[in-house]
Amino acid sequence: MPTKRNRAGNQQNYIEAGHGDASGEYGDNATGSNKHFTVFKKPDGEEKTTNEPNIAVTPNNDKTVETTKNFEEYVDKNFKEEFGQGLKASFNAGNDYQKDKLGYFTSNGIIKINETKGNSYYDGSVTLNQRQISQKKGSFSKEVGDTLYHEFGHAYDEFFAKGIVDKDGKTIVEKMITEEDNEKLHQNNKSFVDALMLSGNLSTNKYLSNGKTLYETLKDECHKMVRGKVWDTIIKEYKETAKQEVLKKFPDYYSNKEKASKLRADIEQEARDKFPYKWNVSASEFNANEKAKRDYIEKRYEETGFNQLWQKSRENDFDVSRIENETLKKYSNLSDMYGIYKKIPYGFGSGHAGSYGKNKGALAHEFFAEFNSTTARNDDFAKAQMELYEKYMPESTKMAKELFDLMDKAWKGAKR
Numbered sequence: 001m002p003t004k005r006n007r008a009g010n011q012q013n014y015i016e017a018g019h020g021d022a023s024g025e026y027g028d029n030a031t032g033s034n035k036h037f038t039v040f041k042k043p044d045g046e047e048k049t050t051n052e053p054n055i056a057v058t059p060n061n062d063k064t065v066e067t068t069k070n071f072e073e074y075v076d077k078n079f080k081e082e083f084g085q086g087l088k089a090s091f092n093a094g095n096d097y098q099k100d101k102l103g104y105f106t107s108n109g110i111i112k113i114n115e116t117k118g119n120s121y122y123d124g125s126v127t128l129n130q131r132q133i134s135q136k137k138g139s140f141s142k143e144v145g146d147t148l149y150h151e152f153g154h155a156y157d158e159f160f161a162k163g164i165v166d167k168d169g170k171t172i173v174e175k176m177i178t179e180e181d182n183e184k185l186h187q188n189n190k191s192f193v194d195a196l197m198l199s200g201n202l203s204t205n206k207y208l209s210n211g212k213t214l215y216e217t218l219k220d221e222c223h224k225m226v227r228g229k230v231w232d233t234i235i236k237e238y239k240e241t242a243k244q245e246v247l248k249k250f251p252d253y254y255s256n257k258e259k260a261s262k263l264r265a266d267i268e269q270e271a272r273d274k275f276p277y278k279w280n281v282s283a284s285e286f287n288a289n290e291k292a293k294r295d296y297i298e299k300r301y302e303e304t305g306f307n308q309l310w311q312k313s314r315e316n317d318f319d320v321s322r323i324e325n326e327t328l329k330k331y332s333n334l335s336d337m338y339g340i341y342k343k344i345p346y347g348f349g350s351g352h353a354g355s356y357g358k359n360k361g362a363l364a365h366e367f368f369a370e371f372n373s374t375t376a377r378n379d380d381f382a383k384a385q386m387e388l389y390e391k392y393m394p395e396s397t398k399m400a401k402e403l404f405d406l407m408d409k410a411w412k413g414a415k416r
């Protein structure tokens, strides 16, 4: 296995890029996957490595980040006004416990925040796009705070698994993945490579009271949902919910659309009957027939009031797609799970691109990160998302809660 210098300055084994989540820092997909160098044990004692040391992760690139006493100061010192405002708003969308935790990680330089013009992602530090963190309420796809707490979810998934070291090199939280977890992971993954591809995160490697990791739980539950046609129910429910929301505001919306398209089809049929397609005629005769048909259609549009109806059927399009998107937002986590599990890009309307699903463990990484965001925020969407999880993915939700309780316990016992 090749080695590279890790962030603590020691040589450490790593998996080369191109192996999805198990890849080192230079992996090809930054979104939410684990980018640390990883040490694995082979099952039968061959190539035994010692326990993985805690990795001191300090701000590591380009700009030095000044550490401060609290998050607001950290933001003021390190970011320009525009980005800082959004960041603070996002931070304040979290509850006190989450704010305390996130504030400690950033203000002590354990996890650095970077700004980008591209997508937000986690790859050892959290990189955020200004537009995504400062979303105003009501805009599509994200609530204020969602992106920030989501990306920090990815960070916790990895940091708590490996143990947390403060800026002075003192271990403040012991690693949560134990030898027993590692043994079990190898027992449950027949091939060594399969186990290797799982990245050493809580969501993929921590065994829970149901005898599975969150990842194994999710895979089994998603499979069950396919067999029981639960996904079909969810998609139907989502579409029906969106439709009902639209009807509350625009009772005639769908019927106007239907009427308009039926009327148009009828008129076009009438015109075709009246002016049948002429072939084997001179060009001028052909053109004259086509023109007469078009004129007839225009005339009928006038007479039947089609033009007004068409206008009317379109006037609320913008608001309607906003309402539909609001509904989709509540279902977006489920849609993402569906997409990753079934390898369908963007699920049934929202989520990751298809390539992301190739990362082993992606299902669990996203569930974990989303769960962090959902539990961190107090808004109505977070509540609605949790209700949907509980309703449709009860086993995974239960196990995620258990895992988060373990993580909370570890954090409450942190020596900071």
Ligand SMILES: [Zn+2]
Pocket: 031, 032, 150, 154, 365, 366, 369
């Ligand atoms: Zn993510």
